[in-house]
Amino acid sequence: MTDGPGETAHDLVIYGSPVSPFARKAMAVCIEKGAGFDFEAVGIMPMPDWFKAISPMRRIPVLRDRSISAEGEAGTIADSSAMCAYIDRKHPEPTLYGATAYGHGRALMIEEYADTTLAMAGGLGIFRPVFFSIVQGKEPDVAKARETWANEFPPILAYLNGQLGDADFFIEDTLSIADIAVTACMMQVALVADMPLGDYPALAKHYAHMTARPSIAGPFAKAEGIVRKALPERIQLT
Ligand SMILES: N[C@@H](CCC(=O)N[C@@H](CS)C(=O)NCC(=O)O)C(=O)O
Known part of the structure; x- marks a missing residue:
């Protein structure tokens, strides 16, 4: 899922499945903030080996920030709550974490x-x-x-x-x-x-x-x- 055909790759990539509520949560955070992202489908039945290497809890979703690293474990964050908190720091407006x-x-x-x-x-x-x-x-x-x-x-x-x-x-x-x-x-x-x-x-x-x-x-x-x-x-x- 990108902003449209012909879009260049975004910094943010969400690996997972739209069927996962945790992946949808991270997607919603990006959309509310107007933060472009790419979506790469990863299933859990079975979970591919390359994905296990960036998912220590063996769960989807995982986020990658390509501005940090486009490959390997560097630049990745596992767990949707950590992902969303990271997206909020990278794209602070509008905050989704309360004013107080x-x-x-x-x-x-x-x-x-x-x-x-x-x-x-x-x-x-x-x-x-x-x-x-x-x-x-x-x-x-x-x-x-x-x-x-x-x-x-x-x-x-x-x-x-x-x-x-x-x-x-x-x-x-x-x-x-x-x-x-x-x-x-x-x-x-x-x-x-x-x-x-x-x-x-x-x-x-x-x-x-x-x-x-x-x-x-x-x-x-x-x-x-x-x-x-x-x-x-x-x-x-x-
Ligand atoms: N706390 C994790 C939970 C993620 C989670 O449980 N994902 C499920 C899919 S919705 C999963 O990957 N399950 C793998 C399995 O059951 O083998 C998060 O918020 O990202």
Whole structure:
């Protein structure tokens, strides 16, 4: 993904898959900042050896800054949170990490909540049992997805809904990494299932306005293109 045909290579390269919420988070940060980037597809089934050499945790995504090094481990940063913090330092405007120290800390806290608690439930409990099963030629594990939605999701959604209160964004009435991370991970569920958010009105409103942003919608459309080929119809969670 570059800014358009004929574009020269950008400094920033994101290696990964649009199907990864962590890769989409990093893409959204670049887009919100107007920072051009290239996207190079790397899958995890299996992960290529050259990529393992720059991914110590054996995870996608990884960022490269070609202005530091165009090859090898130099110039690379693994882990989406580290990547996004780096992109924020390289392209400071608009900041996505809050105007105050407290806002900064809260944004990081909610980003981490999304990347761990929400991502585990949505990724391991819903996305993988459905999508990975199909990719492996099996039936989607709809029962596992429904069980996760019924038992694991209510406290997570209630927490996020409560953190929003009446606000449009998680911190300081302004877009931050917290909003991007939460939306990227919620979308992992939406890729494979209709996601009923009626019991969580603040979160439903947040999800609706966040998913309308080009920084979120663009990378999501690419993931949708991949997932819909394998799973034409989303499953029902209830
Ligand atoms: N904390 C990491 C998590 C990255 C992650 O878990 N990526 C998944 C794909 S979404 C992965 O690479 N999994 C490899 C595997 O399951 O073997 C980050 O934020 O980048």
